[in-house]
């Protein structure tokens with residue numbers, strides 16, 4: 532599956548179901564890391580400068596954390612995969628995770644090898660493995 536290309540037909544209910552489930556996986560992962568899954572709405576906020584001058588801030592602002600123009604990550608993109616890899620590597624259970632998803636049976640339990648497929652895949656293989664690890668694969 533390559534989501535970068537037009538699927539050449541009208542999307543079906545099944546496509547929408549998968550797209551929604553995929554986005555929920557990204558959301559689950561962000562929340563497992565303690566982050567905010569931004570839900571932004573266009574708002575006009577009355578603000579004050581440190582000097583007390585009033586001004587109006589018009590922007591898409593997250594209703595939950597208050598960040599401006601916050602974009603939720605897509606962990607299936609190249610940038611998203613690297614971001615996720617970096618986050619996972621900070622965890623104390625990183626080696627257990629790598630051992631779980633690794634195919635390297637060298638006996639070196641503490642090796643930092645990730646199978647190339649996880650990085651080159653564009654359908655969310657690494658994201659899905661991470662989601663299963665962090666969120667127990669719940670749907």
Ligand SMILES: [Zn+2]
Nearest residue numbers: 567569593596
């Ligand atoms: Zn937010």
